[in-house]
Amino acid sequence: MNKKTKVTLGVLLIAAAIVFLMITAFGSSSMYYLTVDEALAKGGEITGRPVRLNGGIQRGSVTFDIQQPLLVFNLTSETGSLIKVAYRGVKPDNMAQATQAIVEGKLRQDGTFEATKLMLSCPSKYEGKTYEGDQGSR
Amino acid sequence: MNLANLNGLGTVLLVVGFFVAFWAVAAYVVGLRTRNGSLMASGRGAVLALAFVLTMTVLILWGQFIGSDFSNRYVAEHSSTDLSLGYKISGLWAGNEGSLLLWAWLLALYAAVVTFIRHEEGQELLPFVSTILSAINLFFLFIINFLSRPFVALSPVPPEGMGLNPLLQDPGMVIHPPMLYLGYVGFAVPFAFAMASLLANQRGGAWIKATRRWTLVAWLFLSIGIIFGAEWAYVVLGWGGYWGWDPVENASFLPWLTGTAFFHSMMIQERRGMLKGWNMALIIITFMLTIFGTYLTRSGVVASVHAFGDNVLGMWFLIFMLTSLAAALYLIISRRHLLREEHQFEAVVSKESSFLLNNLILVGLAFAVFFGTLYPLTSGWLTGNKVAVGPEYYNAIAAPMGTLLILLIGICPLIPWRRASVRNLMENFLYPFAVAAVITVVLFFAGIRKLPALAAFGIIAFVLATIAMEFFRGVRVRLKSGGESLPTAVWSMMSRNRRRWGGYTVHIAVTLIVLGIVGSSSYQVSKTYTVGIGQTMSLGGYTLTYKGLQQTRQGQAEVVLADLDVSHGGKAVGKLRSQKEFYPNSEEPTTRVGIRGSYKEDLYVILNGWEQDQTANFKLVINPLMAWMWIGWYILAVGTVFAAWPAGRAAAAVQHQGSAAMAQSD
Numbered sequence: 001m002n003k004k005t006k007v008t009l010g011v012l013l014i015a016a017a018i019v020f021l022m023i024t025a026f027g028s029s030s031m032y033y034l035t036v037d038e039a040l041a042k043g044g045e046i047t048g049r050p051v052r053l054n055g056g057i058q059r060g061s062v063t064f065d066i067q068q069p070l071l072v073f074n075l076t077s078e079t080g081s082l083i084k085v086a087y088r089g090v091k092p093d094n095m096a097q098a099t100q101a102i103v104e105g106k107l108r109q110d111g112t113f114e115a116t117k118l119m120l121s122c123p124s125k126y127e128g129k130t131y132e133g134d135q136g137s138r
Numbered sequence: 139m140n141l142a143n144l145n146g147l148g149t150v151l152l153v154v155g156f157f158v159a160f161w162a163v164a165a166y167v168v169g170l171r172t173r174n175g176s177l178m179a180s181g182r183g184a185v186l187a188l189a190f191v192l193t194m195t196v197l198i199l200w201g202q203f204i205g206s207d208f209s210n211r212y213v214a215e216h217s218s219t220d221l222s223l224g225y226k227i228s229g230l231w232a233g234n235e236g237s238l239l240l241w242a243w244l245l246a247l248y249a250a251v252v253t254f255i256r257h258e259e260g261q262e263l264l265p266f267v268s269t270i271l272s273a274i275n276l277f278f279l280f281i282i283n284f285l286s287r288p289f290v291a292l293s294p295v296p297p298e299g300m301g302l303n304p305l306l307q308d309p310g311m312v313i314h315p316p317m318l319y320l321g322y323v324g325f326a327v328p329f330a331f332a333m334a335s336l337l338a339n340q341r342g343g344a345w346i347k348a349t350r351r352w353t354l355v356a357w358l359f360l361s362i363g364i365i366f367g368a369e370w371a372y373v374v375l376g377w378g379g380y381w382g383w384d385p386v387e388n389a390s391f392l393p394w395l396t397g398t399a400f401f402h403s404m405m406i407q408e409r410r411g412m413l414k415g416w417n418m419a420l421i422i423i424t425f426m427l428t429i430f431g432t433y434l435t436r437s438g439v440v441a442s443v444h445a446f447g448d449n450v451l452g453m454w455f456l457i458f459m460l461t462s463l464a465a466a467l468y469l470i471i472s473r474r475h476l477l478r479e480e481h482q483f484e485a486v487v488s489k490e491s492s493f494l495l496n497n498l499i500l501v502g503l504a505f506a507v508f509f510g511t512l513y514p515l516t517s518g519w520l521t522g523n524k525v526a527v528g529p530e531y532y533n534a535i536a537a538p539m540g541t542l543l544i545l546l547i548g549i550c551p552l553i554p555w556r557r558a559s560v561r562n563l564m565e566n567f568l569y570p571f572a573v574a575a576v577i578t579v580v581l582f583f584a585g586i587r588k589l590p591a592l593a594a595f596g597i598i599a600f601v602l603a604t605i606a607m608e609f610f611r612g613v614r615v616r617l618k619s620g621g622e623s624l625p626t627a628v629w630s631m632m633s634r635n636r637r638r639w640g641g642y643t644v645h646i647a648v649t650l651i652v653l654g655i656v657g658s659s660s661y662q663v664s665k666t667y668t669v670g671i672g673q674t675m676s677l678g679g680y681t682l683t684y685k686g687l688q689q690t691r692q693g694q695a696e697v698v699l700a701d702l703d704v705s706h707g708g709k710a711v712g713k714l715r716s717q718k719e720f721y722p723n724s725e726e727p728t729t730r731v732g733i734r735g736s737y738k739e740d741l742y743v744i745l746n747g748w749e750q751d752q753t754a755n756f757k758l759v760i761n762p763l764m765a766w767m768w769i770g771w772y773i774l775a776v777g778t779v780f781a782a783w784p785a786g787r788a789a790a791a792v793q794h795q796g797s798a799a800m801a802q803s804d
Contacts, residue, residue, distance in 0.1 A: 003482065003483050003484060003485065003486065004482060004483065006486045007483045007486065007491060007494070010486065010491070010495075011494070011498060014495065014498045014499070014502065015498070015502065018502035018503075018505070018506060018535070018539070021506070021534065021535045021538065021539075022506050022509065022531075022535060024534070025506075025527075025530070025531045025532075025534035025535050026527060026531060029527050029528045029529075029530035029531040029534070030513075030525050030526070030527050030528075030531070031525065031526055031527075031528060032523060032524070032525055032526075033514050033517075033518075033523075033524035033525055033526040034524065050528075052526050052528075064747070066668065066746070066747045066748075066749065066753075066755045067668055067755075069666065069668075069746065069747075069755055090377070090744065090746045090757060091746065091747065093376075093718070093727050093728050093729055094305075094724075094728075097724060104528065117528075
């Protein structure tokens with residue numbers, strides 16, 4: 001086969017390798033990305049499977065036991081339903097300011113969510129506290 | 139000076155800027171079509187005028203920050219009277235409106251420099267380039283004038299501002315946005331040159347030669363911007379790592395990947411007239427990714443801890459991206475006859491093909507990252523279920539691809555153009571391979587058993603050995619011929635061919651960065667402790683004694699800091715401090731971790747919390763080889779500047795001869 005064919009084959013080979021890597025990497029790390037309502041609706045279907053939940057943090061529901069450490073709070077949806085989240089880890093600095101949270105982990109049989117990762121919506125660089133009044137640019 | 143008028147002045151200047159940009163585009167377009175020299179000159183003047191107008195605008199906004207003019211809502215939202223001067227200045231880019239103004243200003247400055255300096259190559263393309271850059275700026279000025287305004291008046295004027303977000307009160311966060319923007323905006327220049335080349339119906343690669351330095355400059359700033367973001371994540375976010383594959387992080391990494399690919403494939407077009415279409419596509423993609431990165435950060439289209447929603451803005455960005463993409467594609471397709479290859483690939487193993495492999499890996503990795511970043515969106519549309527991928531996905535792809543790329547860094551510079559023979563492969567690689575094999579065996583017996591890490595270390599050793607060999611050979615030749623001392627010989631050798639030796643320096647740098655990444659990801663250990671005063675904690679041979687807490691004031695913040703005595707292997711080695719900072723405008727503290735770094739590893743301590751009796755909870759982390767990542771970045775910056783620095787005339791002559799000879803030989 002001529003040079004051009006060889007080079008083309010090489011290119012295809014690399015491309016195939018990358019796609020293969022993507023597919024295998026996907027399987028082991030993909031997780032459902034759900035809101036609190038969606039998770040409650042799916043219920044048993046997703047119990048025990050990797051899930052990323054997105055919801056609001058219920059004011060006053062946050063407790064932190066420094067000894068373990070264990071952070072517990074309620075994740076809320078817009079309709080008012082909630083899921084109790086237990087996170088074994090460091091309480092993030094901006095926990096009291098944050099209004100939204102993204103948690104990754106698994107839904108337990110008892111309906112609570114065991115989180116291995118916790119991310120809070122960053123109080124803005126670009127938003128956050130603003131002044132009421134002229135809302136012209138928003 | 140009546141401060142209240144500054145808002146009005148700023149607004150007027152922005153409107154003027156919009157019309158000046160419009161005039162620049164119109165004058166150039168009509169001037170080019172009708173070959174009207176004076177219209178084009180008027181366009182040139184408009185480019186300069188725009189730079190001037192936007193500089194005035196930025197100075198006004200800065201003046202408002204420094205003077206704490208809270209009649210401007212933007213200033214009131216991001217500053218306070220007790221903020222230090224440096225943070226008042228950085229307040230300019232603390233929010234959306236100011237960041238977009240910064241973008242427009244930097245673009246105007248770049249456009250003015252491009253339009254007015256003398257280019258060795260591609261001078262005839264300049265009118266087209268200026269038109270395109272002004273058109274891009276027209277979009278940003280549209281946004282700034284109508285959607286995201288930095289000069290909105292607040293009434294009544296509050297006596298005090300809200301202050302700067304504490305997470306941003308960090309030197310790294312001050313530099314990170316302007317550096318990133320200088321990088322993003324910088325890539326508009328090669329993009330404009332590429333499109334100009336098509337518009338001017340040029341067959342040759344003048345645009346490639348003209349934009350080499352611009353590409354380097356943009357790439358340098360983008361690299362610096364990314365590393366400052368990582369440094370901030372490491373020290374202030376304080377979770378033990380520096381990169382989370384967060385969508386906004388990925389958004390800055392994508393143009394870096396394609397930009398690196400572009401910079402390499404540029405060389406092939408320069409030397410061998412090949413890959414013309416590929417280069418066009420690559421620079422278009424890179425430019426699109428810089429706009430996409432800006433879009434992703436501002437639109438909240440992919441939920442991220444960094445992204446903030448403003449869907450109207452997002453929609454306009456999308457429109458802009460799609461329109462420019464369509465225009466660029468139209469240009470390529472209608473002018474594809476200009477992009478015919480001058481040569482073919484002559485051998486499967488050749489410098490050209492190894493560059494192609496480098497490109498495939500970088501672009502392939504970019505595709506994988508892009509796909510993963512957007513997957514929550516696309517899966518939502520396609521399957522109704524939103525599925526996201528975690529860092530494991532990205533790491534599983536980046537690790538093998540990165541390793542292969544590092545291997546290429548070692549091999550590629552030593553493979554000849556056009557065709558490689560077994561003999562020259564042996565000559566070039568035997569010693570480095572032997573060195574690498576020995577080191578790998580030594581590491582294995584020293585306890586490094588994780589196969590991927592061991593392989594990576596071996597490859598890193600190989601690469602450093604090949605580059606060292608190149609330096610050694612080059613210097614040896616110089617020492618033989620002249621009566622120079624060793625340092626002089628090294629310096630004059632490097633100065634005679636800045637591209638080559640600057641490139642090797644950057645390669646060393648990238649290899650060291652990967653060394654830091656491999657060490658800190660493969661062998662990181664961590665442990666959490668709750669201790670009372672006087673108690674000890676240990677990890678990885680270190681013993682830390684908790685001495686207690688102190689409360690003090692640093693700048694705006696009340697700081698609670700924990701003092702720790704550190705000993706290693708029984709010997710006292712120093713102290714560590716880990717703290718939490720409480721700012722007046724924030725209910726929760728920000729972290730500043732304590733780090734004791736050495737060439738071998740970082741000992742990293744996070745103060746999580748404490749009780750009334752000063753019992754405290756700490757997380758200890760050991761990140762092996764972490765320092766090499768930061769060292770690598772410094773070397774990368776130095777190497778890039780060196781490579782881009784204009785050569786003295788004598789050296790330039792040598793470089794010219796050298797590259798001509800290279801193209802002719804083998």
